Amino acid sequence: MSPEQRRAALEKAAAARKERAEGRDALKHGKLFLAEVLDSGSDAIRKMPVRTLLASLPDIGKVRTQKLLEEIEIADSRRIQGLGIQQCERVFEQFARKR
Template sequence: MALPPLSPEQRRSALDKAALASDSEAMRKVRVPALLESLPDIGKVRAQKILTEAEISESRRVRGLGTQQRERPLERFAPHR
């Protein structure tokens, strides 16, 4: 079965969606400490403190985080009201 012809706009949209899916899949494979350390002003010591407070193992990858483990570090970086 042949694919239907796509307009340039449809092609660009499909390529953008594919790139986004690829990036998010790669991001899920990153270890949590490496992700934290990639943030500005977060070094190894601060990353370790955040992991300890959130009860996250150093060997944990982003895709392996539970709901509460994802929310705890995010609360730390949320803007204060």
């Protein structure tokens, strides 16, 4: 990889990390809803692991996230873009039940 290609790749990765961080922060502070994130068209957001998304929700930490993923039978490594319709529905049902 040439130095220019490497620099471009690093800038792209930094922009994606920043976008995911902004999305998690907005979700945590109620500026963004879970449905909006799951339906997002952003590649950076869609490549975020589901466990990271759920851990970003208010009052849901890493331990509760792990329990939720086990209950709704979603792999720990699953990304948002890899969720099917039924899995998204189970996430909504389980989250609504926890509230």
